[in-house]
Amino acid sequence: DAKTTQPNSMESNEEEPVHLPCNHSTISGTDYIHWYRQLPSQGPEYVIHGLTSNVNNRMASLAIAEDRKSSTLILHRATLRDAAVYYCILRDRGAQKLVFGQGTRLTINP
């Protein structure tokens, strides 16, 4: 499974945008980029995924570099509820399992 590299922790303020980076220099052409997050004392939850183009949904935006070797999860206006560990995961076409790394622990200051 291709690996991802994320900062161990990040901090931001409430109502400000947050940009969570992820490096995946060994990504293959069939790897999708998935983001999940795990709120305190809960199971992980899906945030967003993409292949080549930038993606938006109600939770976040995903910006994918042209060479696909990095991506950024964007929370447009962070709330206290967004404090969680965010996982960037590469998922091969046809593979169903998720391979979690250490993730980024995001702290939101009021």
Added chain:
Amino acid sequence: DSGVTQTPKHLITATGQRVTLRCSPRSGDLSVYWYQQSLDQGLQFLIQYYNGEERAKGNILERFSAQQFPDLHSELNLSSLELGDSALYFCASSVETSGSYNEQFFGPGTRLTVL
């Protein structure tokens, strides 16, 4: 609420014992996954079942086994328990549709403590 239920929420047992963790997937989901989360290993995939059949295997110990029943609920059996098996065990489910990349919905987890 993800729609995935897991029981029990907490389990405390002794070394050498055997326990069974239960998972009910979201209505309509055919695929069930089991993950283990420990402080030193993080979140690790254990095993996947699809419509009653084993589909993929991860870092699952031989002392552990799982099955998925005709009503699609799944059980994870852990035997000869060791202190190092203490962890959070998550079940997830998804609708597996050919050619798509369905999100996985995770349950609240079962916290296992082996004393």
